[in-house]
Amino acid sequence: MNEALKNILERNSHRNLVEPIPSKDEMEKVFQAALRAPDHAWLRPSSFIQISGDGLQRLSDIFVDFAEENFDDLTEERIEKYRNAPFRAPLIVVLVSTKKDHPKVPEMEQIISTGTAGQNIMLALSALGYGAIWRTGSFAFNNKISEKFGLNENQTIIGYIYIGTPAGKKKSLPEMNTDDYISIWD
Numbered sequence: 001m002n003e004a005l006k007n008i009l010e011r012n013s014h015r016n017l018v019e020p021i022p023s024k025d026e027m028e029k030v031f032q033a034a035l036r037a038p039d040h041a042w043l044r045p046s047s048f049i050q051i052s053g054d055g056l057q058r059l060s061d062i063f064v065d066f067a068e069e070n071f072d073d074l075t076e077e078r079i080e081k082y083r084n085a086p087f088r089a090p091l092i093v094v095l096v097s098t099k100k101d102h103p104k105v106p107e108m109e110q111i112i113s114t115g116t117a118g119q120n121i122m123l124a125l126s127a128l129g130y131g132a133i134w135r136t137g138s139f140a141f142n143n144k145i146s147e148k149f150g151l152n153e154n155q156t157i158i159g160y161i162y163i164g165t166p167a168g169k170k171k172s173l174p175e176m177n178t179d180d181y182i183s184i185w186d
């Protein structure tokens, strides 16, 4: 089978992610792939924050501060969960969508464009032999979390891609019956 198609058909998400992480050159390719996402009027809404090493501690501090300031009924157990969350992978890419004013391109289209950039990142990583999982939870689609990153009110975090080398058993791929999802008009 064609390798590019095989990569799409066999991609899956990995929860157990360890070192090694992609090299600088490999991440350059991954971001080039991200920036080939479809983008109405070439508004370039997508940008990325690449986090590893000490940056993971910085992210952990952001998650804990945000939770303490915004969540009711916060237990010590939940705080610990948020504190540890960034350390589930050695590398994280934060997907940021910046709303640009345009008469024909609403914000929703710009967010979708950043979503497709996220999928290009996942596919490029898979093609290079790395694993990843897209996560959101309470720390996405939220102006207050954007502020903690120093982003402005037009900037939305739409997801966190956790990245590394897959560890443990490979998940089996679900079998999908296209008949359940496709209607054909001809």
Ligand SMILES: Cc1cc2nc3c(=O)[nH]c(=O)nc-3n(C[C@H](O)[C@H](O)[C@H](O)COP(=O)(O)O)c2cc1C
Pocket: 011, 012, 013, 014, 133, 134, 135, 136, 137, 159
């Ligand atoms: C926008 C978006 C947000 C997601 N958020 C989470 C999340 O917060 N936590 C989680 O465990 N999975 C989340 N997922 C799902 C996983 O990334 C993954 O797609 C799912 O576990 C299915 O695995 P697969 O991609 O191998 O089919 C999210 C997926 C998308 C597209």
